[in-house]
Amino acid sequence: MCAIDAPTIIRTKRDGGVLSDAAIDWVIAGYTHGRVADEQMSALLMAIFLRGMTPAEIARWTAAMVASGERFDFTDLRRAGKPLALVDKHSTGGVGDKITIPLVPVVLACGGSVPQAAGRGLGHTGGTLDKLEAIPGFTAELSKDRIRQQLCDVGAAIFAAGDLAPADRKIYALRDVTATTESLPLIASSVMSKKLAEGAEALVLDVKVGRGAFLKVESESRELARTMVDLGNAYGVPTRALLTDMDRPLGRTVGNAVEVAESLEVLAGGGPPEVVELTVALAAEMLAAVGIDGVDPAETLRDGSAMDRFRDLVSAQGGDLSQPLPVGACSETVTASRGGVMGDIDAMGVAMAAWRLGAGRAHPGDPVQSGAGVRIHRTPGEPVAAGDPVFTLYTDTAERLPAALAELDDAWCVGDVAPALRPLIIDRIG
Structure with a gap:
């Protein structure tokens, strides 16, 4: 058997x-435990970026990263005896993408x-x-035991990855x-x-495409979606994906507390139509993936039951929705210099503005x-x-x-005619 070492793998x-498979297992384990240097992994990542990976390589790279830490198993848990x-x-990842907040409840x-x-x-x-940590008292730093207990008590937990896939x-x-x-292989495996x-038995992906997404070209986003769907299915986790537009911001807010406030509007039965549309579409896919039928996700927004579940979730993680959400002490409003019709809004420009304001970070x-x-008015x-x-x-x-x-x-910009907009949900894969 040939010796395995970092320079040979890079070359x-x-x-x-x-x-x-042996080389991938060796280099992932070695880097996790400090036997492979940052310089060596950097060189390998650039080689992967330039040369790509086969589907089999991506699958093994992903499996090796899963194996680098603990894999949660919640199949023994019961709620109401079931x-x-x-x-x-x-x-x-997108701009104004607060969908998780209304979707989970x-x-x-x-x-x-x-x-x-x-993630952050x-x-x-x-x-x-x-975004969730903008709620006074909310914590995402949950132990494994607390996650398990919260799944039994509430049915959901939103937590920092911790020791998963170190x-x-x-x-x-x-x-x-x-x-x-x-790099598509590195995005998919990450x-x-x-x-x-993390212990889910089925997975739904929202793969963004457009100016505010990591991948700007539809063909590349489509390939990423297919790659991730195939990875999930091969690993025994039924997976499907929606390809969705990210040329312009999703909803009317971009930031942290402002997106929570907009999510609360959605949970109260209002909010921007596109946020409601994507929330309901993803919920339908998630429910179908685990065999739950005969329910209308949109009805939970109308009857208040989703809001009730959100309050339960926030309370379980220490949050207090009775306290006001923070608002920046300084503000400035941009106004239109002419009348007409609102033209296109570049998602990346708005994202960078929010980042400059302090809503994002440059370094972990x-x-x-x-x-x-x-x-966005x-x-x-x-x-x-x-x-x-x-x-x-x-x-x-x-x-x-x-x-x-x-x-x-x-x-x-402001123009004389409305811009052409592509559908929010472009395609379904899987």
């Missing part, structure tokens, strides 16, 4: 070769259970945990500083390693401002009069406003 992939219908959803109200390992934002995309945590941080973030380790571990963000196609507010920016740091306003300069 193999650099030259376009296929890594063996096994839990464990299903989760993952989004590849909708699924709960319909009889599903959701163990969700969620990095760069232009917001993190679910940053190899991914190290590799993800390295990808961010080595310009290898956009997402799926955490999701396959950086603090975020819970009250920072952008409120006019969405594409809506009428606008001269002087109407178009955006309001919030931050606790007044010096951040000029840079944030500059990000919006070329991100919107």
Whole structure:
């Protein structure tokens, strides 16, 4: 048997070769435990970025990252004497993508259970945990025992990944500083390693495409969706995906507390139609994936049952919805200089404005401002009069406003005709 070492593995992939299962297992375990240096893994990640991976390599890389830590198993749990219908959803990241917040309680109200390992934002995309932690008292740092108990008591837990797929945590941080973030094999394996380790029995993916997504081209996003669906199914976790638009922000808010407030509007039976549409569509897919039928997810928003489940979830994790959500101490409103129809809004421009305001972070571990963000007063196609507010920016740091306003300069326009918009849900895969 040939010896396995880091330079040989790097050279193999650099030259376009296929890594063996043994080589992948060795390098993932070695990097997790410090036997493979950052410099060596950086070189391998760049080789993968440039040369790609076969489906078999991606599957083995994913499995090795799952095996680098603990894999949760909740199949022994019961609620009201019945096994839990464990299903989760993952989004590849977008702008204003607060869907997890109303989605989880909708699924709960319909009889599903959701163990969700969620993340914090990095760069232009917001993190679910940053948003929920804007709720006074809310914590996502849950022990395994607490997650298990909460699944029995409430039916859901939204928690930091912790020890799940520790190899991914190290590799993800390295990808961010080595310009290898956009690699399809590395995105697919990163997402799926955490999701396959968290204990769900079925998975629904929301794969974004457009200017505010990691992958801007539909063909690439479609390939990513198919790759992840195949990975989940091969691992024994039934998986399906929706391909959804991310050319423009989702809803009317981008930030942390502002997105929680908008989610509460949805749970109260209102909110932006596109947020409601995607929440209901993903809920229907999740319920179908675990065999729950005969229920209407939209009805849980109308009758208040989803709001009740959200209150239960927040309370179980220490949050207090009776306390006001934070709002940035400094604000500035952008107004229209002419009347007409609101034109296109560039999701990336709005995302960067929110990041400049303090809603996001440049490096893992950086603090975020819970009250920072952008409120969108006019969405594409809506009428606008001269002087109407178009955006309001919030931050606790007044010096951040000029840079944030500059990000919006070329991100919107007012015209004479409504822009052409593609459907929010582009396709279903799996």
